[in-house]
Amino acid sequence: MHEGNSVCASYEAPIYLCTNLLMKFGTKAIHAGLEPDPATGAIMTPIYQTSTFVQEAPGVHKGYEYARTQNPTRIALEHNLAALENGQFGLAFASGMAAVDAVVKLLEPGDEVISTNDLYGGTYRAFTKIFEPFGIRFHFVGMDAPERIYPYLNDQTKMIWIETPTNPLLNIIDIAALCNVARERGILTVVDNTFASPYLQTPLDLGADIVLHSATKYLGGHSDVVLGALVVRDEELARRLYFIQNSCGAIPGPQDSFLVLRGIKTLHVRVQRSCENARIIAERLQQFSAVNRVLYPGFSSHPGHAIAKKQMRDFGGMVSFTLHNDTVEAATRVLTKTKLFALAESLGGVESLIGHPASMTHASIPREERLRNGLTDSLIRLSVGIEDVEDLIADLEAALGA
Ligand SMILES: *Cc1c(COP(=O)(O)O)cnc(C)c1O
Numbered sequence: 122m123h124e125g126n127s128v129c130a131s132y133e134a135p136i137y138l139c140t141n142l143l144m145k146f147g148t149k150a151i152h153a154g155l156e157p158d159p160a161t162g163a164i165m166t167p168i169y170q171t172s173t174f175v176q177e178a179p180g181v182h183k184g185y186e187y188a189r190t191q192n193p194t195r196i197a198l199e200h201n202l203a204a205l206e207n208g209q210f211g212l213a214f215a216s217g218m219a220a221v222d223a224v225v226k227l228l229e230p231g232d233e234v235i236s237t238n239d240l241y242g243g244t245y246r247a248f249t250k251i252f253e254p255f256g257i258r259f260h261f262v263g264m265d266a267p268e269r270i271y272p273y274l275n276d277q278t279k280m281i282w283i284e285t286p287t288n289p290l291l292n293i294i295d296i297a298a299l300c301n302v303a304r305e306r307g308i309l310t311v312v313d314n315t316f317a318s319p320y321l322q323t324p325l326d327l328g329a330d331i332v333l334h335s336a337t338k339y340l341g342g343h344s345d346v347v348l349g350a351l352v353v354r355d356e357e358l359a360r361r362l363y364f365i366q367n368s369c370g371a372i373p374g375p376q377d378s379f380l381v382l383r384g385i386k387t388l389h390v391r392v393q394r395s396c397e398n399a400r401i402i403a404e405r406l407q408q409f410s411a412v413n414r415v416l417y418p419g420f421s422s423h424p425g426h427a428i429a430k431k432q433m434r435d436f437g438g439m440v441s442f443t444l445h446n447d448t449v450e451a452a453t454r455v456l457t458k459t460k461l462f463a464l465a466e467s468l469g470g471v472e473s474l475i476g477h478p479a480s481m482t483h484a485s486i487p488r489e490e491r492l493r494n495g496l497t498d499s500l501i502r503l504s505v506g507i508e509d510v511e512d513l514i515a516d517l518e519a520a521l522g523a
Contacts, residue, residue: 146205146320147389154200155382166197166382168375190367194375198382199350202340205319205385206332208352210359212366213378217315217335218243219371220349222251224280224311224331226365230256232279237264237294239287239494241313241335242483263494265292265425267299274306283329284313285322286429289441289478289502290495291416293425296432300328309358315339318469320392321433325354331362338469339438342384342391348373391471391507395438398513399505403440405514411455411521413499416441438506439468444499452477452499458520461513468504473513476502 144153158167169192174185185191195213203211214220221244228234236248238261248259260273264283281303285294296312303310311331312324318339324332334340336348353359366372373381403417418429419436429436444451455475456464462475466482476482479498483491491497505513 149204153204168379169193195378198378206352207323209354212351214349215371217349223365233258233277234280236282237284239290246485264294281310293429295428296327336381341381344470346380394507396435398510399438413443413445441502447499449498461516473506474504
């Protein structure tokens, strides 16, 4: 590593301490963990497209040996991520799912996880189809009432997995309340913070042990890269996760690390605008005659509103709604009519997207289970981008016949 950087590296687990906690968010987004390139002064972190690093003598090197273990572009991103989440240690992965995979590999057969029920479909699929056969048990619980986890707690419970706001129902889960229950019992808490972004919510400050991101969404922000991230404070936990990252090798390449670093520089500005637009759209949608329920935590009538206000800076850029005609066909008519809202999976980019969870992101969840959780056939999810809101509203009016 560069002289003067508070970094020490070992082959098994490079450990990076983030020292940028005192800056405010927008400053951290642009500067934390970054310094001009020592070789040239380049202000942007170079894309170190290399697999290995030359050593002067065996074991004598500049802190980099092999790029699965350490790559300077990735490490710059990892420092930056750690600072954004008010953590100490950041780890970048090839995708959000690779980050999920690394976290579950902390567990052993026989261990149990209590997870949010209304959860990213890919995470549910990995839990039930990949990890259950390895002997890990998952309980899916509606955590918007934290006391619902009590019947599932036992000596085997090793992890509580929280996603909030939930996807796609936008329920709010009280992170601090669940972390308190977990800490008393030595259970790790993981918060998938993808939907909120660190600009709106920093779960480590609320007592969480691990924060997870699909950086594919708000962090990258431009729908041009797939990447995942973890941030922790505890050094021992960081070592175990670095060991998994290096041993299993699901790391992002330097080009993708660069793209996310660049995206993060405007994170606060993008998320602010997206929240503003989402609020206006959620209010407008309530006036459309075809629309039945609008799910948006910014409404004071939303059951999670008070907790959202307590743990988030704003209410996010996601809005879901159902139709009076609660059928896939009615939803499909809307989804195929919008022009600015592009019909696509994913979220968190500058462009607005519209999606149908039942047939897209949540198709891997059995229908009965979907309906039980309130994810009905007509439910439509909007990822509100940063376009001019009048144009977005006109697009929805045209599609909904309002
Ligand atoms: C997209 C997403 C993931 C998975 O991330 P990928 O980058 O697509 O692998 C995990 N959790 C949430 C909440 C997501 O939206």
